[in-house]
Amino acid sequence: MTNIAGRVREALRGDQRVDPDALIARLDAVRRFLDAVDGQLPDTQLVPANTLVERAGTRLALSRDHTVVALAGATGSGKSSLFNALARLTLSTVGVRRPTTGVAHACVWGPLDGANRLLDWTGVLPRHRFVRESALDADDESALHGLVLLDLPDFDSVQRSHRLEVDRLLGLVDLVVWVVDPQKYADRVIHTSYLREFHRHRDVTLVVLNQADRLPPAELPRVLDDLRRLLDVDGLGGVPLLATTAVDPAGIVELRGTLEHTVAGRQAALRRLAGDVDAVVAGLDELVAAGAPSDAPDEGTIGSLSRALAGTAGVPAVAAAVEGAYRHRAVASTGWPLVRGWRRLRPDPLRRLHLPGPVADADAGDPAESLVAATSVPDPTAAQRSALGLAVRAVADRSGAGLPAPWATAVTTAARSRLGDLPDALDRAVAGADLGMDRRPVWWRFVGAVQWLVTVAAVAGLGWLALGYALRALGLPALEYPRVGEAPLPTVLLLGGLLAGLLLAALTRPVVRWSARRASRRAERRLTAAVDAVGREYVVTPVRAVLDRYGQARQALRDAERR
Template sequence: MSRHGGTKEASRLQRRLEALNDARELAEGVLPDATLDDVLHVLERASSRRSLSADHTVVGFFGATGSGKSTLFNAVNGAEIATAAARRPTTSEPLASVWGADGSEPLLDWLDVRQRHHADAVEGFADEASGLILLDLPDFDSTRAANRQTVERLVGMVDVLVWVLDPQKYADAAVHDDFLAPLASHGAVTLVVLNQIDRLPEADVKPVMESLRGILARDGLGKVQVLAASALTGAGVDKVRAAIRQVVARREALALRLSADVSQVAGRLMDASGPGEPAGVKSGTGARLAEELSRAANVPLVVDAVPRSYKHESTRRTGWPVTRWLVRFRPDPLRRLNLRSTSKAEVSRTSLPPAGAPERARTDAAVRDFADAASDGAPGPWRASIRGAAREGRERLPDALDQAIARADLKAGQKSWWWAVFNVIQWLALLTAVGGLGWLGVLAVLGYLQLPVPDVPRVEGWPLPTLMIAGGAALGIFLAITAKFITAAAARLRAAAARKRLKSAVAAVAGKLVVEPVEVEISRLKSFNAAVKAAAAA
């Protein structure tokens, strides 16, 4: 592939790394720390490797004891490397063979490879191999723990993995189960070489190669390139060298290796998260939550007090003046609840009964049912996270609901226009009746004192003072009865309006303390799914 193609691959890798980091940050506190640590390790390793030489391609030779790995390494490099390798102080140290391209030292320092050799040109392996670093590594089945640790470390750091197998142990579970199968996503940067084919009869080479390919397919590496070679006789070495040369020439091994790492850990994130999408917050579930919280917060009690308070005030202002004063001895229902103030800035608490065990149980059940409905279908860890978000505000609900009710505008201090009209007429009726009584009283006193008693005006034969008494009393009673009907109708309207305002206030509290945190967590899951999908998209 051209360098332009490598640049496109690098740009694609950058977007995937950014998506992977977004997924990691979104999953913090939800998915296991071990999984997130693996992701962070890949991100840090990718950042470190990309900051080093992009002109070098690191190819590691991995193999078991007796596979002829080092012999093949020398055959690919040439005789001079074999001489250098023979002088190595210990076989536990990886050896680097560097082909051209300056600036390899920081990269080899990062790889912690101290044994270094600058190779000479080999026929058919010259300019195209510029920037190649070949690593001969310790045997992965070594009895020395340090050797195995070195192999395991560099398996995760080299750009290209060359697995050198031999006819006797090519099916060994140690290499397949511990290394090849876990790196199934790295097929694009993996090369498998069946070495020492000189030990096989020529007729057996093909069946053994087919068997190896079948095993690799079961490992998830069915498309990986498999070559046969003999480092001893030189058979197939040119093909191995050509395959490595081709990888270097494409200049995309680094991006492909890191891309495979991203795919691998993105898959782990997917597995840790699990499949599924949450049902989300529906209008019906939100309404049910608000209704249950309204009941738990004694909203019905307040709604019931609103019309009774209105009737109390209406009677005090429009009742028959002779008896209306008796209303003062009955407490106002809203005032008893500390909800009578006309200035809501003065009210921070109500006098409603404090939430007891039944109310708390009802609140908990309402929040739990809402969270269960919203998280239905979500993966297990995220379902727990969504439920946890709903529960976080649960302890603050009783106090927040009480304050919301205290601040709700119940129109408790709002007067009705007809009160003043009825009040004026009631007093005129009373004054008329009192005037009639006074008139008759004066006539009675004059008669008692044997003084002349003037004739009183009559209407249809009825004395005017008597009509004044009867008319005033009848009008007062009529107004009082009429006022009760009007009051009852207005009280129902006040109650309906209060119910609407209180439920709106409760819904706002539920939205802030329960619904919004749940929606944030659901949005977080959706963003995570999108990010991990973008990171996994090779």
């Protein structure tokens, strides 16, 4: 008998003591996991973890000097009789009527004051609390000081409220003693609905075959072996299994001795919480079962997104307008002065898009000018909108590839979370981009000055010739024109000025076209960079934030695992 009791106590004690600091660190890791996944995963999947953090914090803040042990069983298993036998008092009603025990009863070894807060937390009513301490006991009960023994309602009660109360209390107690009887020890309900659910709490689980006195001595080992087989199937291999009888004080010696060692060790509460963490981590593991997140989305995917955004933002149209505006302004500055006025009558392509140039042209003192863009860039076509949708989807798909389904969904949601703000953001980016059209090149000024010089020469020659013609018409003495070779100087000035102006305009036209294309490419690069920044801020950054949260959650869950 002593050897059996020793083995039971050793099995219940476990391989190692639970370090409170390590347990608190694991709980903190679960809390960090919850912080990381907040808003990313459905709340329904996080209920066990949130419950654990709240319950563990409360339990650790309450008495560490008390161990809450629950007797759980079906109607007729004799758990109330066992409860009374351990207390050596008649505290809980005994019977075979269903249900017999409707509410939890508590027996406290030691002063009740120290356990009241704990019992308030478990919800045991004050009128069902009893104290097992008497001057007549001397030191007979001192080994159990700190034990809070609960007699739970019958888990197979026909009243649903009783079953719910059992389920609630089983989530709060430090150690559970499952009481079965020889007739119903193989009942499917207790094994499938309860014992198998406690396979991660082997360190705080004890099974007793009560009413063993009803079995012939030769049958008891066979029944215990069969019960052990069932427990192994339930994943409770190694869980202590005792045979008890409440009608004989000797029939509970092993159980009482096991409870004494449990109370003395002050480890049951810590082991229960450690088991709870194991169960929660196992339940959450599928949410971060994939490998560490990559640096997705890759630059190739981001480049595709930028190109799609550029099309949506009208970058090609603006680049073409820049080329047209450059040619328009260049010709207006370097063309023949006699036709410049006609050129100025044509609209400037950039002005037509309400893109006067850099932000410096606007009123820098008006905050509204920096917040609201009023461009007239053409609206994107259906094809461009479709291309943008596909690019955003590609970012989400490649970033969420290999992640668990909830995280892949969170990535997709993040990628699309700010699509409604994209049109305004792109408009502001285009309106605020420096298109490089704010300054006139020096060579425009030089060519323009030469054009004015040759035009003045032509006008001077024309005026000189006109004066000579007028004098001849009036019969006045004719003017003597200086000559350049055989040609009169006024004629040379007129024809030379006209020809020089036309020739200069013809020579600068290819330069203007080349410079306009160069300005267009420069503007397109700047616009693409501005649009790329918008895409990274509104699509890529939210996606990477989710991936960072996933990495934090994954690391937190790894930290929460038992070492």
